Amino acid sequence: MLSSMKEGCHDPKTKQTQLLKPGRRTKASGVFHNLQEMQHCASLVTKVFIQRDYSEGTVCRFQTKFPSELNIRIERTLLEETVKTLNSYYMEAEKIGGQSYMEGCLACATAYIVFLCMETRYEKVLKKISGYIQEQNEKIYAPRGLLLTDPVERGMRVLEVSIFEDQGSAGSSPSSTLSSDSSAR
């Protein structure tokens, strides 16, 4: 079963090297549009974590600093754009304004029972965010062998970027990467 999976991945292997070049969106970019397929075919090389930016207090914001490991994989502007959009969504969710007051007062008046039937604004925005991340993964990140994990699944601590690489590609097998990592320590 494993071999058949591998064979399935060798097929697009030559196309995959083209995929990794930024901007080169051939029809082969459809190869990794299926994220499940990417997770099965490709092997996880490493994960990069974009940490929270607390300079504005406890509001949810992620650092827009570009991690150096992603330099070869994706353009700086694309990732920054994604992070900025995410930050704006979170800001919208946590905004304290008219609507949140109404929601709060209504909830208080009903002894918070209303939350059993109604979805809070925050939850609605979180759904929007997960849809956005899914879309970004499909359009931008999967073709480059990357995968964004929704921060909600990591307790809103980090924005996890997984870097995948095709299992058959030469010179960058995961075991060698890891052993070089550990020896460098």
Next chain:
Amino acid sequence: MHLGESTRECEYSQISTRSSTPMETPYKKKTPKKRKWETFPGRNRFYCDGRIMMAKQTGVFYLTLVLILVTCGLFFTFDCWFLAEQLTPIIPVIGAVLFLFVIGTLLRTSFSDPGVLPRATPDEAADLERQIDVANGSTGYRPPPRTKEVVINGQTVKLKYCFTCKIFRPPRASHCSLCDNCVERFDHHCPWVGNCVGKRNYRFFYMFILSLSFLTVFIFAFVITHIILNSQRIGFLSALKDSPASVLEVVVCFFSVWSIVGLSGFHTYLISSNQTTNEDIKGSWSSKRSKDNYNPYSYGNIFTNCCAALCGPLPPSLIDRRGFIQSDAPQLAPPTNGLPMYGSTQSQQSHKVATTPLLQQQQSSEPVILSPENGASLPGRASLALGGPCTSLPLGQPTPPASTPSLSCHEATDLLPIHGHPHNHSHPLQEQLAHHHFLTPEEVPSPPGMLHCGSPLGHSHTMQGSFYNPASQDSLHEDSVRGLVKLSSV
């Protein structure tokens, strides 16, 4: 079907099980997936298939519930008839509304997730360790305190590293040693409510104590009215004999009024200045610390602070306790540098497993003094892992208590060694104490008036166990001591 299932599971799944074999039923195609609450690493209890989340010790919560129910029950049974007839029937109605509000908010506070931060995944923890290593520049040992400084609204705030959860705590978060979780915007652990009070349930807690103050005052006032009106007709002693329940109610309400109303007043002050109990006790933002010390989270005016705390958006729970465990997520292999950097992952994290690898890691980096509470397997491992400059220190011997009182809570923050400062071998104990003492007030939050550095000796004595093992869980007897400490303070 779903409801039926959940009610059935309500009866059976009382305590979060650490290990359980999924029961194979012949007509199910695959083994039932476990929900995340079943392998939750903290010391919480879950009921109703993960819908309800409470602390481990819930005895005092039941006491609270019984007190409220009994007092209100007596009020409605014995006093309300008289008052409805003599004065107005609106009195029982208002009483009922208040009572329902109190119970609703109490249950909401007790059963909801206070804002627990899920622990770091192994990959995150490894990444953080790597970053800290890079920052220190050395791989031999690591200086104990791990802090990050961040400037929030012009005020420098230190973010501390939590050894248990392996994350840098966000600002205003704190680790509750009773529940063994990091909680966002941690206020305090309330035994009366049987849960921590944090970001997600602070407004419910405040509404609870506010409505309870009104209810207590209400019942107190009207029971006194009842007795007075009755005694005008039949005399004081006969009135008392007529409704003996009223005497009990008066006694309970009298003592409750002082504490509950006082607590409501205190929390009203905290809300209006946008502080947490934890920050207030430590005096984090008090002007006594330094001239330009101010609260960077405050919005400037009382009204906005109140609105933000009570009517602001309610963030959802981050721990997803009813979600199913995904066992097929890709994970990096753990680094093979000889030290298991982190214990087991989400599932089956027992105390020892979590404790021992961390201790190993610590012992290779700094002179650690073993606490005797840590289990028999440790000393063996410790002797293997210790080496280098650490061997001169005797194992298993706690620091002489004479040196402890010299450090107060405030001093500890000043003594905090700078990141990257090499360990001076002649002062390992002092630095260690500074580090651990620094952690301790954090990890033992308590209601106002209790934990203050006025009695460092008494305080440090009970905390001796946790001094030297910031990464280890507290033993059961420490728990009970702390639980008692909290009880007596309320």
